[in-house]
Amino acid sequence: MTTTAGAVGADPAADLDAYRRGLRAHLAAPSLDRWRGRFHPTTEARIHDHGALLAALHGAGWNRYGWPESAGGLGGDVLHRAVLYDELSRAGLPVPDPCLMLETLAPALLRFAPDLADAYLPRYLRGEEWWGQGFSEPEAGSDLAALRCRAHWDGESYIVSGQKLWTTHGATASRLVCLVRTGTPESRHRGLSMIMIDVDSPGVAIRPIAIASGLNELAEVFFDDVAVPASRLIGAENDGWAVAMHLMQFERSMYAWQSAAVALRRIRELRDQAATLDKLPDGAVRRLGETYADVVSLRARSADTLRRLAAGQSVGPEASVDKVLLARVEIGLFDLARDVFGPAFLLSSSDEMREWRADWWFSRSATILGGSAEVQRTILADQVLGLPREQSA
Numbered sequence: 001m002t003t004t005a006g007a008v009g010a011d012p013a014a015d016l017d018a019y020r021r022g023l024r025a026h027l028a029a030p031s032l033d034r035w036r037g038r039f040h041p042t043t044e045a046r047i048h049d050h051g052a053l054l055a056a057l058h059g060a061g062w063n064r065y066g067w068p069e070s071a072g073g074l075g076g077d078v079l080h081r082a083v084l085y086d087e088l089s090r091a092g093l094p095v096p097d098p099c100l101m102l103e104t105l106a107p108a109l110l111r112f113a114p115d116l117a118d119a120y121l122p123r124y125l126r127g128e129e130w131w132g133q134g135f136s137e138p139e140a141g142s143d144l145a146a147l148r149c150r151a152h153w154d155g156e157s158y159i160v161s162g163q164k165l166w167t168t169h170g171a172t173a174s175r176l177v178c179l180v181r182t183g184t185p186e187s188r189h190r191g192l193s194m195i196m197i198d199v200d201s202p203g204v205a206i207r208p209i210a211i212a213s214g215l216n217e218l219a220e221v222f223f224d225d226v227a228v229p230a231s232r233l234i235g236a237e238n239d240g241w242a243v244a245m246h247l248m249q250f251e252r253s254m255y256a257w258q259s260a261a262v263a264l265r266r267i268r269e270l271r272d273q274a275a276t277l278d279k280l281p282d283g284a285v286r287r288l289g290e291t292y293a294d295v296v297s298l299r300a301r302s303a304d305t306l307r308r309l310a311a312g313q314s315v316g317p318e319a320s321v322d323k324v325l326l327a328r329v330e331i332g333l334f335d336l337a338r339d340v341f342g343p344a345f346l347l348s349s350s351d352e353m354r355e356w357r358a359d360w361w362f363s364r365s366a367t368i369l370g371g372s373a374e375v376q377r378t379i380l381a382d383q384v385l386g387l388p389r390e391q392s393a
């Protein structure tokens with residue numbers, strides 16, 4: 001028996017508690033058990049299976065809240081989406097992989113290219129497609145304004161040439177939202193535009209990148225004179241930096257919220273699995289408590305950020321706080337799991353240990369992805385705290 005969103009009495013779009021109650025009842029359904037505690041040996045298998053979970057949620061309406069009706073949603077705001085990720089984790093279900101880029105990219109589309117959101121977001125919510133974020137390049141990561149991937153207008157289309165690197169889900173995504181240079185090479189952030197590119201366009205080549213766990217979490221993407229219609233521009237030409245800054249507020253805040261929700265589930269699982277062991281390393285229980293406190297701090301901070309976004313406020317550089325706290329949680333939690341499980345963590349081929357290992361490897365990137373820890377701290381020092389700049393020797 002599943003609960004459909006229309007059957008919970010009060011309007012879930014207007015009443016967040018009604019949404020949470022109805023969703024919680026739905027997520028308890030045995031029909032969703034196939035997604036509980038399931039380990040996937042490859043990234044490709046995982047993301048397709050998570051797409052199927054999105055389809056199941058969509059069938060009953062639950063993942064459509066938080067998105068406008070014009071784009072396939074059922075109304076509500078970012079807090080509905082936060083509740084969805086929370087309740088999925090509470091129910092022992094994964095936050096579907098495609099939701100990371102959904103939260104990063106879709107708010108920018110809704111604001112700067114509503115026609116594209118209306119055209120493609122419904123398919124995303126149904127789990128039929130997902131997108132990648134093409135910002136970083138070989139010599140432009142922290143210094144994004146140095147990027148060189150170029151687009152010029154030939155009278156009919158934008159012609160895109162260049163390379164993107166470290167594209168999450170790039171190997172399976174249908175479309176890429178890319179930051180490209182439409183201005184002069186020295187125009188820095190003033191000469192950038194945001195554009196959506198279909199990966200099946202002639203001239204697009206994608207190479208998966210396996211991270212240290214062996215999983216193809218990332219990809220590099222090459223564009224060789226790829227023609228992209230003007231209708232795929234997100235925001236105005238040369239206004240891509242403003243779109244990117246808007247997008248990063250959601251990327252940093254909602255990624256932190258999703259990760260905190262998952263961390264709470266993983267802490268519960270670590271506690272339960274640790275309780276079956278004969279012996280724990282010294283200090284393990286204290287560290288478990290500290291990690292829990294770190295997650296709760298992250299959630300408190302992140303909830304505040306999301307409430308501000310829901311109220312239409314701009315969060316700006318303060319979203320970097322969430323990102324810094326998140327890295328601390330991820331590294332602390334998975335280092336603790338490594339120490340608790342000891343040799344089994346390294347050697348066991350059980351699905352449980354393979355998943356802890358994969359998560360440990362991925363957590364090594366927590367201080368890099370979405371902007372490195374050093375850069376986040378510099379943003380906080382300069383733009384939030386207004387500290388004097390360091391003098392070079």
Ligand SMILES: Cc1cc2nc3c(=O)[nH]c(=O)nc-3n(C[C@H](O)[C@H](O)[C@H](O)COP(=O)(O)OP(=O)(O)OC[C@H]3O[C@@H](n4cnc5c(N)ncnc54)[C@H](O)[C@@H]3O)c2cc1C
Nearest residue numbers: 133134135136141142166167168365368369370371372374
């Ligand atoms: C798992 C993962 C997923 C990712 N997903 C995506 C994605 O989907 N899309 C995308 O576009 N990118 C993605 N990235 C790329 C990520 O955004 C960049 O790796 C990150 O911004 C750092 O850039 P870089 O790798 O070029 O390192 P660099 O910018 O070369 O930095 C190297 C080192 O120098 C330090 N550094 C650089 N500048 C400064 C400074 N001004 N002050 C102090 N220290 C500094 C950095 O902190 C870092 O330690 C992903 C990365 C990872 C690891």
